[in-house]
Amino acid sequence: MGWLFGWRRRAGAGVVQPGEAPAGAAQDPANPIGGGLLAGLSLLLRSRYLLGIGLFVILLATASTFLYFEQARLVAEAFPERTRQTQVFSVLDATVQALTILVQLFFTGRMARRYGVTVLLTAVPLAVTCGFLVLAMLPTFGVLAGVMILRRVGEYALLRPGREMLFTVVDPETKYKAKNVIDTAVYRAGDAVSAWVKTGIDALSGHPATVALAGAVLALAWAGLGWWLGRRHEGQLGPSAGPPGRAAAAQQR
Template identity: 30%
Template sequence: MTQGHDDREPSAVPARRIRGGEWPAVALSFAYFFCVLAAYYVIRPVREQLSAAVGSTQLPWFYGATFLATLALTPIFAGLIARYSRRVVVPLVYLFFIACLFAFVPLFAQPDLLSPRALGTVFFVWVSVFNLFVVSVFWIFMSDIWTSEQAKRLFPIIAVAGTCGALAGPTITATLVNIIGVAPLLLVSASLLGVAVVCIVLLGRWARTHGERRFETGQEAPIGGSMWDGLRQVFSDPFMRGMAILLLLADGIGTVNYALVADYSGATFADAVSRTAFAAKVDQAANALTVITQLTLTRWLLPRKGPGAVIMVWAVVSMLALSLVVLATDPHAPMVFGLPAVAVALIISRGLAYGMAEPARHSLYARVPRNVRYKGQNAVDTAVWRFGDTAIALSMNALRAVGVTTAGFAGISAMAAFAAATIGWRLSRRVEETPPAATQAATP
């Protein structure tokens, strides 16, 4: 794969190292991402047992509501970043979600304040929006303070922090939920986000004094433009269109697997506690695979071969995992460690998606203009993602009506993985072969 001339490494060894002046910021980035993902995964099992209880046929309604919420919030975020600096907007996003967590506490502590179904629906949608925005803003901030060369070296390492947080979150929930209940867990999640805000402030100070981007024009200035720029870029900019399609294909794999496992869980386990425990087990297995991949294959492959190669490996292995479901006589029968083929496919595809595809995909944004990083990237990672969830879930219901089985859905996902490999490779070559100066000067 042809690399941009400014990103070449003098040898294979330096590509793996964290350089001396980078250590403080890498440590803060690590703590930041750990806290963000731990905060999410502390409350995720509550959402998961709800989706298993209602069945995947109801997911389009949840996804549709989440899409509308993200569609409303995306231009608000773009409007804020257009008028205020990142040192104001990025912490503000996390403070908003902390306030929401505090607002949910009395609703869970006193069930008579809101009906269980209404609370469950609102919480499902809110957690889904929360996940997308806190993670999206994290990666936007990372691509804004690290250069493209640094992103390839450091993103696989920084991504490990999120996986560690994702492993810690379900463990905290499993340990504490029977002791303190659900409501106090929301305060645990809020506390973790508070630590993330401290990391953001300290990282901003480091970037202003030591970051390699500190000499670029307007690094701390408001971006300007319209609140609709992010959504407009998805349709008008070829790179952003490609990134949106890549995300939709990846989302197709994840959403189909998620729905199949939700159906299995709902049909197999009779109570909320069992469904929650099963969801936590799947999360722990997927996250363990993610951290192993980040520490080994991605850390080696991304600096040497670039994002395209990493995305291609993820897609090919996901195709092989989905073939287990296609070929299995009974995809719901125990297969590995007592887990059925549908759960194994979900664990492998999700583990590699976060262990390989996500660091590679986000490293591409480090070479685009700030206006695209903050607006277009956020639009893709929030509104486009949840649009994909809604469209895919509705399509699954329509395909079920004409007789498509679990194996058929897995086969469709495998084809999506093949398309994702092709598009990811082409996008990577296009961005990597564009000189950084030309890319930064481009107008989306």
């Protein structure tokens, strides 16, 4: 993640709201960050930017939950033996880990520097949208395995760095309080709600394609929200922090 800190130093500090301290400002040990246990939730509810990040995390959890449920169903159908299922999951995990390392080493930093955080936040949701559509037409284990690998590698190598970059334009209190609420309570709530939604869709339809189509719609909304968050982030950093081509155009204007 060294490239992320280097990018942050070159980009400079931005603000979410006028009057807030820049994200890079050092915290005075004599004046620690105050506030109660609900301070993070209060910060989250007062900011459209933070609410957008929270909704982004919920949609991420929803896409993941839908795919994991389908994975459990298709693996059980294709590999009835528990030993074989364990082998399949181990192969998938090893593939995801290897590809994640390769993408992080050779692509993540280059994509962030060249195209900005917007691409990191939209590429995976758009790919997952296409994956859900293919899964609706071909609900096979092979297709699901490809979509799962794509989603997990994209989350670890692109989405997670992109989400961390979103918090480089907020003040320290927001970074350490609201972010904690989003990463824990909001994510887990989204995970639980999406499981209920998946169960409800199954009860109403009973056809796997319906779940895949619903997942495609939600993933498309997820991509749109990622685009909005990325543009907000880059706008707060200023033209000097965006992709080189965009920064040059902004300077000419």
